[in-house]
Amino acid sequence: MGKQLSVAMLGYGIAGKAFARILTEKKEEIKRSTGYDVKVTAIVTGSRGTLMSAEGIDLLEATRQLEENGAFDASSPQYRNIAAMEVAETADYDVLLELTPLNIASGKPAIDHIRAALSRGKHVVSANKGPLAWAYRELRDLARKNGVCFFFETTVMAGTPVFNMAEYCLQYCKISKVEGIFNATTNYILKEMGKGLPMEQIVKAGREGGFMEADISMDVQGFDAAAKLTVLLNVLMDAGITPDQIDRTGIEGIAPADIEAAASRGNVIKLLCRGEVVDGRVVGKVAPGEVPQNDVFADPDLVAVVSLYTDLMGKLTMLQYGLETTQTGYGVFVDTMRVIDMLCGQGKQ
Amino acid sequence: MGKQLSVAMLGYGIAGKAFARILTEKKEEIKRSTGYDVKVTAIVTGSRGTLMSAEGIDLLEATRQLEENGAFDASSPQYRNIAAMEVAETADYDVLLELTPLNIASGKPAIDHIRAALSRGKHVVSANKGPLAWAYRELRDLARKNGVCFFFETTVMAGTPVFNMAEYCLQYCKISKVEGIFNATTNYILKEMGKGLPMEQIVKAGREGGFMEADISMDVQGFDAAAKLTVLLNVLMDAGITPDQIDRTGIEGIAPADIEAAASRGNVIKLLCRGEVVDGRVVGKVAPGEVPQNDVFADPDLVAVVSLYTDLMGKLTMLQYGLETTQTGYGVFVDTMRVIDMLCGQGKQ
Numbered sequence: 047m048g049k050q051l052s053v054a055m056l057g058y059g060i061a062g063k064a065f066a067r068i069l070t071e072k073k074e075e076i077k078r079s080t081g082y083d084v085k086v087t088a089i090v091t092g093s094r095g096t097l098m099s100a101e102g103i104d105l106l107e108a109t110r111q112l113e114e115n116g117a118f119d120a121s122s123p124q125y126r127n128i129a130a131m132e133v134a135e136t137a138d139y140d141v142l143l144e145l146t147p148l149n150i151a152s153g154k155p156a157i158d159h160i161r162a163a164l165s166r167g168k169h170v171v172s173a174n175k176g177p178l179a180w181a182y183r184e185l186r187d188l189a190r191k192n193g194v195c196f197f198f199e200t201t202v203m204a205g206t207p208v209f210n211m212a213e214y215c216l217q218y219c220k221i222s223k224v225e226g227i228f229n230a231t232t233n234y235i236l237k238e239m240g241k242g243l244p245m246e247q248i249v250k251a252g253r254e255g256g257f258m259e260a261d262i263s264m265d266v267q268g269f270d271a272a273a274k275l276t277v278l279l280n281v282l283m284d285a286g287i288t289p290d291q292i293d294r295t296g297i298e299g300i301a302p303a304d305i306e307a308a309a310s311r312g313n314v315i316k317l318l319c320r321g322e323v324v325d326g327r328v329v330g331k332v333a334p335g336e337v338p339q340n341d342v343f344a345d346p347d348l349v350a351v352v353s354l355y356t357d358l359m360g361k362l363t364m365l366q367y368g369l370e371t372t373q374t375g376y377g378v379f380v381d382t383m384r385v386i387d388m389l390c391g392q393g394k395q
Numbered sequence: 396m397g398k399q400l401s402v403a404m405l406g407y408g409i410a411g412k413a414f415a416r417i418l419t420e421k422k423e424e425i426k427r428s429t430g431y432d433v434k435v436t437a438i439v440t441g442s443r444g445t446l447m448s449a450e451g452i453d454l455l456e457a458t459r460q461l462e463e464n465g466a467f468d469a470s471s472p473q474y475r476n477i478a479a480m481e482v483a484e485t486a487d488y489d490v491l492l493e494l495t496p497l498n499i500a501s502g503k504p505a506i507d508h509i510r511a512a513l514s515r516g517k518h519v520v521s522a523n524k525g526p527l528a529w530a531y532r533e534l535r536d537l538a539r540k541n542g543v544c545f546f547f548e549t550t551v552m553a554g555t556p557v558f559n560m561a562e563y564c565l566q567y568c569k570i571s572k573v574e575g576i577f578n579a580t581t582n583y584i585l586k587e588m589g590k591g592l593p594m595e596q597i598v599k600a601g602r603e604g605g606f607m608e609a610d611i612s613m614d615v616q617g618f619d620a621a622a623k624l625t626v627l628l629n630v631l632m633d634a635g636i637t638p639d640q641i642d643r644t645g646i647e648g649i650a651p652a653d654i655e656a657a658a659s660r661g662n663v664i665k666l667l668c669r670g671e672v673v674d675g676r677v678v679g680k681v682a683p684g685e686v687p688q689n690d691v692f693a694d695p696d697l698v699a700v701v702s703l704y705t706d707l708m709g710k711l712t713m714l715q716y717g718l719e720t721t722q723t724g725y726g727v728f729v730d731t732m733r734v735i736d737m738l739c740g741q742g743k744q
Binding site: 068072075199206207210211214215216217218219339340341342344345346348358359360361362363364365366367368370372373375376379380383391 | 724
């Protein structure tokens, strides 16, 4: 009893706030079941200030400040002018949550944050897929060398437990192929296009409805899907690749007429991702492709799907339906709880 | 190093032989990665004899004897005339694998085997769903009281990791509803009926093809699906129910004309299982029902499917495609490895 786990959060966007909500709700349950008091001792944002407190930050109050004032309260005694990298390198914490915005072209500076934390023997949970896509092997090996945790459930398919499931349940299987649909935005656009709407109109409505971001070029050009496929192949098949090695075609060239033509063949068009071993090397491809209307991948309600092809368990498919912010937060939360599980195991020594 | 894990197998049918194959193949890998030498020290069958050896039984040789002679070699020095219950109660082992044939009406005598092992502080892995359907709470509580493992991944959806996934990845979620298709035989019959074939003809062909058992009444009447649903509800929602409490309708009343009528409405007929909380009580139902042709549950290739409705992770669906014997063995194998993981955690004390 009386054990403490201090968490430093780099970034406090959708995933961060959802994590904060879940942690606040489950704090007492965690204390009861594990003996650990989990405290967030730092919240760093890019332009909205930083809060730090060894006693722990009131997370709901932090969220309220951001939502009401667009920034943390600079007059608070917990307010600091300190950037993410300095926190990663110098602050006192047990677990670093890497939740900063994605830099899909290089994974920086998130890679540096994670490297700094792992080098100091700190555990890392990343909701940022950049570091996994650009530097997975290096960071994995650094974590192993220093005997610390490096988890990242939420980077692909939000909180859908593809990585933890594979690690816990398929660890004696060899995964030889990965297929899936990983980008929710293009999946939605293609579905709406099936109603005859042109892409511009769908995107306009999506932005007005608040569920599509201003810049969706990373989605439409297939970069987001390629980065996620890279992460899956690096983690599940030890591919050691980067997103620029994925054979990538976006959905810019798809028009309602193409969808209509596919429908006349009984098919729908999806932005398909696939990775498999070709001549001893893991090769990944993202491109629009047709699937039969009654195929699982064609389910109009699904947000994302992954199929893993294994030697001992055959083909296993997981479907994600919801796209609630809670799911993103839950993945980060579960990873943080895995750190505690690991510490509890060590604590028996 | 030099650690031993001795395994007693009650039953040596499809799951047992598949487990034996995987264990033989992975034995050295397990020793390297965990330090444990896993030995099977007893194989008990109902009518084909029993082998016991403190040094470990040659599993491939045991399989060969059964396949070539229909029984273990009675002249072998390892041969014994000893029944499952006596082995469970008196033999020297660390893990009991309960792999005896299912008694769907009571779960006996498998419940007694498991109770005997858990009472002696032995770990148990069950591929037999009877005990989970009829006595889950008692056995779970007994295992907890004695600080031993009680795992059963393969009881529902073969080795598809529904239980281990839920335990490791959804442990902080509340599951409020379970839906699925769990019986592969009826799923196949309904699919074939869609081609206009009457049930008798499908079953006859299935038997001749060797992929349908002589007595499929438990499948057709919905008992098998009801037992699996019971296990899921007991484990995932702590329902504390038995199969006789499931509202059950089989597929005996379904004829090709019904399937044709459903098709005219754009639907297919499936043997659907569902459990949810009604007035504070978990209520389960198994019955034929219609699903839209483009619904995931209608996928003609799937063998089984489960959807879990959670508070924090939304709806999560897992699909099983293959029905290889290896999958059944893999579930037992993974559960056995979880016992070793647990022992490795304790070993750090």
